[in-house]
Amino acid sequence: MDKNTYYYETVKNMAVEKVLNQYCSDSDPSRPALKKLLEDLLDWFMLSERQIYLLKNENDKGNGFYDRKLGTPMGNLDISVPRTRTGDFRPHILPEPYKRVDESYTDLLMSLVVNGYSESSLLNTLKSLNLPYSDDELNKIKDDLKSELDLFKQRELPESVFALLIDAYHCEIKDGSKVKKAACYIILGVDMEGKKDIFGLYTFFGKENRADWNKVFQDLINRGLKRVLVVVSDDFPGIIETVKAVYPYADHQLCFVHLQRNIRKYMTKADAAEFNKELDKIKFASSFDEAVQKFYDLCSKFKSKYSRYMNILMEKAEHYMAFIKYPESLRKHVYTTNSVESINSLVEKIRIRSGGYFNSVEVLEINIYLQRENLRRTKWKKAVPMINAHIYEIQQIFQLRYFNQTQNS
Structure with a gap:
């Protein structure tokens, strides 16, 4: 040289x-x-x-x-x-x-x-x-x-998918001369071959709410997404009713990881440790019905001390245990929204280094779009191996679920 x-x-x-x-x-x-x-x-x-x-x-x-x-x-x-x-x-x-x-x-x-x-x-x-x-x-x-x-944002979507993992990224965005709070709704899809992609991103000023979620799902339907096997989300206000209305035959899994975090938030340290220890065991239940029953029994054990909170959990037991319906090796892919949150964390670092807010909605969405392009050329280039290995079982469940059922139009 x-x-x-x-x-x-x-x-x-x-x-x-x-x-x-x-x-x-x-x-x-x-x-x-x-x-x-x-x-x-x-x-x-x-x-x-x-x-x-x-x-x-x-x-x-x-x-x-x-x-x-x-x-x-x-x-x-x-x-x-x-x-x-x-x-x-x-x-x-x-x-x-x-x-x-x-x-x-x-x-x-x-x-x-x-x-x-x-x-x-x-x-x-x-x-x-x-x-x-x-x-x-x-x-x-x-x-x-x-x-x-x-x-x-306008491209056509597949008619049928294995899973939708949805989350809202909260941040501040400059709107004119003011910096306002906003929520960006990110929809991560897993198709029937096990490949991941962002199906949509939608930014609204203000707090996360059911009306905005309705707009999000309506756009997904308008762009061709008619049938979903499982939707994974956090327990947003009104999200259970919204998912039921637009995809009535889909399983709806509330994030299991967020459940464990909330347990630590609403219970004493000792009680939370005991509750989550038993909750981890339920993840390996042999059937959905067994998992729901064990979850009921666990909540009942703490009901005298946390009556209101345990009643809320018991009402949503089937949503917290929906992932048990799938083969054990698939469950880790449909019981948490962590895949979407990993995208959010990368965008969050950009927000912090940009001075604490984004200059516009367009700025935020371009950053997310570039993250998507990066992932499609790297981690998402091929199907998730474990999901791809169970394509036959997924298709069987799908056919049983949607056979002769009315499709979204």
Whole structure:
């Protein structure tokens, strides 16, 4: 390695490491996710650049992509660089070979992920890099991603799915001159082959409420989702009645993990420990009826001390034990909303690093959409092995459940 190359690599590594350390430590589990998001964003940005180039150069045509590795201290960024037939196009967003990569370049990438796609900060960063594009062209690059988000939210859904895992992410969003409380309803679907995807995301200002959940489910139905085997949710106000109304033949599992957390909240430490110990045993019941009965018996044991709370739990026993209806190796996939909460936790870190709130609803939803794109290319690329291994049993349950039943229309 010659002196200039060594100097370039050293400066580049220092810059990238400095910016990354500003947002996450070496041990932060979100560090690999940020790496993947940078790759996705570079791919998207370069493709938008080529579109602008082809509009200006009508005699040239797109000619696929070539793979390139952009080395960083956290590992190589694997990117797909778009090319044209003449070979005259090169994305300006990429650093020139052996050109010094300073904080401005890495700040640009991290601002796309962390700074919430603030229009002013993004455009100012692009201009500071002296990219040869007008304001209109820079806005077009930004608008391309917004269009992708709109198409994602409107796309057709499968008619039948194995599971819906639903949760609401609570945050603050800037609306005009004020920062308001909001809830973003995230719907994670598992199809009949065991593959995961976000089926929808819906943001409403104010507190979580039944009316908004009705709008969410109505949109899912309008986009083609007619039959669901199991819905997994927390015990939101009115959610049991809403799920029953829109998917009357679906099992509705209330999050078992949240149940155990609430037990620790509403009972003394000693009682909660005893209750949850017995609750863990019920998870391995041989049948749904056995599980419900054991849950009733457990609640009855503590009813004299926690009468009102135990009555509430007993009323919802069938919803807390619905996962027992499925093969034992599948139960961990349908008894908790943790899969959705893991998405929420990544977005929450972005909110904190963005100053405590999102600049707009669009900013929040673009961040979630990018998390989805990242997951689809990594963890969600293939079906969940354990679910895929039980596809035949799932289909049998599905046929028995929906055979000759009235479909949503």
